[in-house]
Amino acid sequence: MATDDLMTRALETLGDDGPLSVEAIHRLTDLADVPESMMINEVADLLDISPHTLRYYERAGLVEVARDSNGHRVYDAEAVRRLVFLTRMRLSGMPMRDLQHYISLVDAGEQTVPERLDMLLEHRDTIRRRIRELTLSLAATEYKIATYGGSTGPDVQDLDTATDRTTLPHEPLRPALRTR
Amino acid sequence: MATDDLMTRALETLGDDGPLSVEAIHRLTDLADVPESMMINEVADLLDISPHTLRYYERAGLVEVARDSNGHRVYDAEAVRRLVFLTRMRLSGMPMRDLQHYISLVDAGEQTVPERLDMLLEHRDTIRRRIRELTLSLAATEYKIATYGGSTGPDVQDLDTATDRTTLPHEPLRPALRTR
DNA sequence: GTTTGCGTTCGAGCGCGCTCGAAGCCATAG
């Protein structure tokens, strides 16, 4: 099953840290057990977004949702799968307008696949760029934590302002652990 | 020199890809050559933000900037270093209000160091979480690109909507290269 | 039959982080 491969890769990539990855992998992999149809609150719980946002996405033209006899929304499996995709793209920073364009391509048929692929490739590069930025910021932040936590010197100002050059000379060397 | 260590770590972490990391490392390491004083456009160029934004940060209380005889802003080395820090924190997603709080702590003196440290630790965790999210989204996007680009099957719907289940059965297997 | 509760539509409002425009000052260039 393909999702197994993906989950494996994701787990390898991420390590075993934290509840968020578990939750996210859940969302990545649990597409198999999407029910026939769901009501708005179930979908909201599944995707961890508000019913308001789901209605907003529908208004924005990202997904069509049927109604039951009471006028209540009934999300079929296709709609849910699309929303999983949309939610993931939103989470990774793709703007609403791009999503709208992408969906319009999807609805336009197979001949738009090349353009969709282009969008995905571009988005992939955007994510990579963002990860690199964040990795850099993480390194800088960890460095600053390390200097704050223990052996500091004149180098501290390299990563901070001058007035922030706190040396804490009498505190014991406190390495940067404390995962919160 | 401590920045050398940092640069080394950053380079190791990131690999050699792309102009952005070079540019960013430049900003990480080039704190040594900060001039005595700079005018607003020089600082804006250095940090790759607009003069508007620099004035905005000053209005927000994040940094104090002196004026010359013409009333023009003169950024001393300390202000520039602080702005480097602030810009990096903004880039990694720290909200303005947190930055304002952090700066108020800095200005309050050394006894606020523990709280500053707490903020940094929390921010570090936020960055890590975000990186994990993005890594997951990246894997999903790459998987989708792979299925779009070549051998597809019923599994495609695992990562997409049902109407988007484009199989392209007659196209040659086109692996996901094209780095754009 | 009324109340409770959860859904509906629609448009307005909000929080964030800029971004811009107007009006004015000053200095150097032509």
Add this chain to the structure above:
DNA sequence: CTATGGCTTCGAGCGCGCTCGAACGCAAAC
């Protein structure tokens, strides 16, 4: 002596992505 250009202050506006409130409908519980 103008004119040009770049800075200043101030407040207003904007783009994004929600988020909310008002007014209403239906249905099961009491």
